[in-house]
Amino acid sequence: MPKISSLADLRQLRDQAQRDIKTRLxxxxxxxxxMGTCGIAAGARETMRAILDxxxxxxxxxxxxxxGCIGMxxxxxxxxxxxxxxxxxxxxNITADKVPELIEQHLVQGKIVNQWVVGRLDK
Amino acid sequence: MRELSLHILDILQNSLEAGAQHLVLEINESSGANRLIIRVQDDGRGMDRQTLERVTDPFFTTRKTRQVGLGITLLKAAAERCNGALEIASKPGSGTTVTAAFQLDHIDRAPLGDIKSTILSVILANQQADLHYVHQVNGRRFEMDTAEIRSELGGVPLTEPRVRRWLEDYLQQGYNALYAVEDDKEPLTGD
Incomplete structure (x- = not known):
């Protein structure tokens, strides 16, 4: 079973997180x-996994x-x-294999990947 | 679906959409009884008898965004082709319990698969609900309750990146203990 020390880790990172949570939000x-049935069947959980990694x-x-499902x-x-x-x-259609490029383009370089866009809501 | 953990994710998502605040997921794998039992219990809005009767009909859904509802239908089919069954108990206002039973060593039984990612997907869901996860494999037991973790966190959300990594680690440790795997090795159960 998970070691008891991991709870101490949790408390420690809570204290760190509380300090800079405001700026982050x-x-x-x-x-x-x-992550509806449709998303799950199309590989959404693996996509999420790839994003986290x-x-x-x-x-x-x-x-x-x-x-959940938004109807698309x-x-x-x-x-x-x-x-x-x-x-x-x-x-x-963001399968797990597209995730590295999506993160690279959108988050790192700040460029929208137009060929994969299905919707956009401007501020 | 290729893995039972994907069905589980789907059923847990149903609970979230039913407005549940507290979800209980129990998985019990027993080689002795040759049974795999998956139970999801929620305190969502529940269903009346009429709805309950139609819930395994693939062309029935309460949602407006599409006309089919396949989640429960697919899980029922998966259980029934493994010498198992699906049971749903529900009452309006008092939640729903879905129980799926499988013959553990049935040739058609899909592997449980990546249950850690399933749990993580639910924890990260934007409808805030607590998940109590209890997993037993031949008497070994792993338990995780996000209500407890949340109370330790004092306002820091579970989606906070460092918290998320801690959750991943915690689930991995639990998984290793359940399947008695050494660190960095795959379990030998075929999952």
């Missing part, structure tokens, strides 16, 4: 993955969250990226 990035690898801080099942897996002060962009 105001300036941060939120990535949302569609890519963020860790590149040391990018971003909130990752999931949402044919475009699943759907990934929505929202950055403070910028347009909210929804990408379609």
């Amino acid at each position: 105001d300036t941060g990035t939120t990535i949302t993955v569609g 890519e963020l860790t690898k590149r040391e990018i801080d971003a909130h990752v969250t999931t949402v 099942c044919v475009k699943e897996p759907l990934v929505d990226i929202e950055q403070a002060g910028q347009a909210r962009v929804t990408y379609g």
